[in-house]
Amino acid sequence: MNLSTADTKWNANLYDDKHSFVFKYGEDLVDLLSPVTGERILDLGCGTGYLTSVIAASGASVVGIDSSFDMIAKAKTAYPELDFKVQAATEFYFDEHFNAIFSNAVLHWVLQKEMAIDCMYRNLKKSGRLVLEFGGKHNVARIITALQNSLIKHGFVENAAIPLWYFPSLGEYTSLLEKRGFRVTYAAHFNRDTKLADTENGIKDWIKMFGSAFLKGIESNQVDEILTETQGVLAPTQFKNGEWFADYKRLRIIATK
Ligand code: BEZ
Numbered sequence: 001m002n003l004s005t006a007d008t009k010w011n012a013n014l015y016d017d018k019h020s021f022v023f024k025y026g027e028d029l030v031d032l033l034s035p036v037t038g039e040r041i042l043d044l045g046c047g048t049g050y051l052t053s054v055i056a057a058s059g060a061s062v063v064g065i066d067s068s069f070d071m072i073a074k075a076k077t078a079y080p081e082l083d084f085k086v087q088a089a090t091e092f093y094f095d096e097h098f099n100a101i102f103s104n105a106v107l108h109w110v111l112q113k114e115m116a117i118d119c120m121y122r123n124l125k126k127s128g129r130l131v132l133e134f135g136g137k138h139n140v141a142r143i144i145t146a147l148q149n150s151l152i153k154h155g156f157v158e159n160a161a162i163p164l165w166y167f168p169s170l171g172e173y174t175s176l177l178e179k180r181g182f183r184v185t186y187a188a189h190f191n192r193d194t195k196l197a198d199t200e201n202g203i204k205d206w207i208k209m210f211g212s213a214f215l216k217g218i219e220s221n222q223v224d225e226i227l228t229e230t231q232g233v234l235a236p237t238q239f240k241n242g243e244w245f246a247d248y249k250r251l252r253i254i255a256t257k
Pocket of ligand 1 (some may be wrong): 102106108134135139165210248249
């Protein structure tokens with residue numbers, strides 16, 4: 001799911017192998033969506049298409065979009081019967097509007113949030129619903145702080161200040177939705193400590209996969225030093241019973257047009 005940042009080039013295979021927790025946690029978001037046969041649904045930021053296929057299993061007609069060409073190529077290969085397109089969250093357009101727009105673990109990448117909200121509004125049918133989950137305020141704050149401190153210590157002050165993600169509070173995002181005309185019917189902001197796949201390099205792998213923009217232009221030996229230091233600093237809070245955990249804070253929102 002790569003919807004706004006040119007510096008973040010996704011590796012679709014690594015994403016599926018080591019970071020599949022992103023879409024596995026999304027399965028109960030599909031329950032919240034409750035898709036039914038005959039509905040037309042958009043999966044916004046569909047990545048490699050796993051949740052799109054879960055939604056399609058309900059009998060609904062689903063379209064998956066993602067701005068990453070590699071992700072869409074992999075989704076099309078994995079689910080050739082489904083409809084996938086390369087489109088960005090801030091400028092997608094469909095002639096036929098949707099009964100629901102679903103988005104899991106994507107909208108924190110979209111810094112132009114008003115544009116995405118406007119697109120979602122315009123592409124929904126009247127009374128259509130949004131079902132969203134993404135990183136909320138303080139999401140991965142421990143990881144970001146430890147990484148920024150290490151970058152600054154090694155002299156990479158500008159890297160440390162790169163704006164990469166948007167993690168709003170519940171009040172902030174629901175206000176933006178209301179301002180555009182949505183009625184928010186459910187909203188929650190909760191902790192979800194998330195187990196990372198690799199018991200040795202869990203934090204390092206997570207940063208390499210998702211936060212590589214922070215490391216842009218830094219020599220590989222220094223990247224190693226920074227990542228080792230960052231992971232070491234996080235060990236007392238994020239390493240438990242032999243496993244690494246990311247300090248995720250999720251926003252879940254349902255709203256209607
Ligand atoms: C998240 O799902 O919260 C997330 C994933 C990658 C980068 C930042 C946040």
